[in-house]
Amino acid sequence: MRAAAGDRAAQREVLTSQRVWVHRTLFRILGNNRDMEDLLQDTFLEVFRSLHRFRGDSSLGRWCSIIATRVAWAYLDRRRAVTQSLDLVDEPIDDGPDARRALVAREAARRLYAALDKLDPAMRIAFALAVIDDRSIAEVASLTGATKFATKTRVWRARRELFKRAQHDELLAQYLTDLEHRDE
Amino acid sequence: MSDTRDKLPPPPIEPLPDLAWARLERVVLAELDVPETRSVRMPLTRWPLFALAGAALAGAAVLAIVVATRDHGTAAPAPAVATGDGIAGPSRVATGDAPTEVTFGDAHITVAPASALVLDGAADHGVLAVLERGSASFAVAPRRGRPPFMIQAGAAQVRVVGTELEVTRIAPDDAAVAVTEGTVEVTFHGRVTRVTAGEKWTSVPPVTTTTATTATASVEPPQPAHHDKKPDATHTHAAPAGPTDQQRYDAAAALELTDPEAATAAYRDLARGKSAWAANALYAMGRLAHERGDTGRAKLALTSYIHRFPRGANVADARALLLKLEGASR
Numbered sequence: 001m002r003a004a005a006g007d008r009a010a011q012r013e014v015l016t017s018q019r020v021w022v023h024r025t026l027f028r029i030l031g032n033n034r035d036m037e038d039l040l041q042d043t044f045l046e047v048f049r050s051l052h053r054f055r056g057d058s059s060l061g062r063w064c065s066i067i068a069t070r071v072a073w074a075y076l077d078r079r080r081a082v083t084q085s086l087d088l089v090d091e092p093i094d095d096g097p098d099a100r101r102a103l104v105a106r107e108a109a110r111r112l113y114a115a116l117d118k119l120d121p122a123m124r125i126a127f128a129l130a131v132i133d134d135r136s137i138a139e140v141a142s143l144t145g146a147t148k149f150a151t152k153t154r155v156w157r158a159r160r161e162l163f164k165r166a167q168h169d170e171l172l173a174q175y176l177t178d179l180e181h182r183d184e
Numbered sequence: 185m186s187d188t189r190d191k192l193p194p195p196p197i198e199p200l201p202d203l204a205w206a207r208l209e210r211v212v213l214a215e216l217d218v219p220e221t222r223s224v225r226m227p228l229t230r231w232p233l234f235a236l237a238g239a240a241l242a243g244a245a246v247l248a249i250v251v252a253t254r255d256h257g258t259a260a261p262a263p264a265v266a267t268g269d270g271i272a273g274p275s276r277v278a279t280g281d282a283p284t285e286v287t288f289g290d291a292h293i294t295v296a297p298a299s300a301l302v303l304d305g306a307a308d309h310g311v312l313a314v315l316e317r318g319s320a321s322f323a324v325a326p327r328r329g330r331p332p333f334m335i336q337a338g339a340a341q342v343r344v345v346g347t348e349l350e351v352t353r354i355a356p357d358d359a360a361v362a363v364t365e366g367t368v369e370v371t372f373h374g375r376v377t378r379v380t381a382g383e384k385w386t387s388v389p390p391v392t393t394t395t396a397t398t399a400t401a402s403v404e405p406p407q408p409a410h411h412d413k414k415p416d417a418t419h420t421h422a423a424p425a426g427p428t429d430q431q432r433y434d435a436a437a438a439l440e441l442t443d444p445e446a447a448t449a450a451y452r453d454l455a456r457g458k459s460a461w462a463a464n465a466l467y468a469m470g471r472l473a474h475e476r477g478d479t480g481r482a483k484l485a486l487t488s489y490i491h492r493f494p495r496g497a498n499v500a501d502a503r504a505l506l507l508k509l510e511g512a513s514r
Contacts (some may be wrong), residue, residue: 006216007256010342012371015208032198045212105193109194112195
């Protein structure tokens with residue numbers, strides 16, 4: 001591939017075409033953009049340095065997502081849990097139902113990621129990609145290098161832990177239920 | 185079990201600003217040129233994400249944030265600001281009604297009215313200028329082997345090797361480049377085009393706004409050899425009856441000094457739409473409220489803007505202003 005050979009235009013094209021999906025993968029796992037630039041840098045450097053090993057047996061997007069997942073995992077392993085700091089909205093600009101709903105959703109997301117911070121990286125990543133990002137178990141398994149059975153177990157364990165924490169948090173409980181049943 | 189209430193949506197993906205993407209590309213590509221030794225990797229956190237957006241609060245080493253505020257009747261450009269070489273952090277220049285001239289290393293830049301430009305780097309390490317909105321003219325000394333002077337405008341990236349040119353950001357992704365001296369390379373969606381002195385490049389065909397039915401009759405002939413369109417670009421669209429969104433925006437802006445309540449009402453009305461000008465109007469509403477000291481209204485408008493238009497041209501500014509308002513209210 002030209003990008004692997006150092007073709008600058010081809011490398012730029014890879015960056016441009018893959019950056020949104022890589023960012024999405026990292027954001028879904030982490031829940032915010034803190035340290036995101038460093039993580040994107042780590043991901044894409046690894047992508048380009050390993051491109052010579054990419055055989056085209058999966059899509060380039062999948063390849064990049066696998067690397068992004070590994071980068072996120074390593075990051076979670078070494079960082080301490082921090083409080084989620086999504087910007088909070090005091091009031092909606094108007095009293096419309098859409099604005100209030102967005103406010104509630106935002107708070108629910110903040111609580112969800114605060115709870116995810118308490119899980120180990122394996123469970124967190126599996127839950128974030130399978131439930132929040134609605135990816136298939138097979139895809140999540142391939143991204144994390146685990147079996148489908150192990151991935152299902154991680155999602156199940158994460159769900160159990162989260163619902164346990166949600167026993168005293170009605171909004172979090174509602175949000176978890178909505179995420180699980182969003183297609184119904 | 186049936187549930188009649190609306191389900192809450194999954195968390196939205198918060199986008200990164202253009203500058204962050206431009207910076208990422210620059211760092212990654214520069215790093216790929218270096219033999220793989222981790223010790224020389226430049227940590228991106230040297231330029232924290234909010235160093236630009238919240239410079240005053242974060243206390244980052246940001247130099248010369250020049251804002252030419254509305255000074256009606258003053259046509260002359262503001263005095264040039266010299267930022268020098270060896271910049272410790274990024275600099276942002278935002279203009280109001282008057283243009284501003286900036287010297288950044290060995291580059292002389294004129295930032296047009298109603299424009300915003302972020303400058304990062306140094307002449308001997310490579311300079312990145314991100315045009316957030318409006319237009320700017322650049323006179324850049326020949327690089328003579330030094331790292332290039334790069335300009336990012338939307339999805340277009342301009343590599344300057346020693347030249348004079350003007351770059352205009354047209355829409356979130358589109359831009360136009362006019363070169364008066366020297367040569368530049370413009371990269372747009374992976375396609376590289378060399379533009380030499382006397383030539384112009386644009387990512388969309390220039391359109392003259394008319395009240396006629398279709399736009400094809402008013403489209404100027406495409407620029408030969410440098411007319412680069414997005415793959416799915418279309419050239420026909422029905423012009424709306426009555427004033428355009430841009431005209432409505434301009435009319436509201438003209439009211440800000442004399443009748444700010446009327447300006448706010450006009451912005452609010454325009455902001456109900458979904459166009460780029462609706463986004464601009466919502467941001468302007470928040471900015472105007474802040475300028476008038478109405479913190480509550482400013483926070484509501486700016487937050488609504490970020491939620492409704494996460495890829496809006498002023499999202500970085502809106503976040504910076506919100507940070508400032510949140511800090512002031514504590």
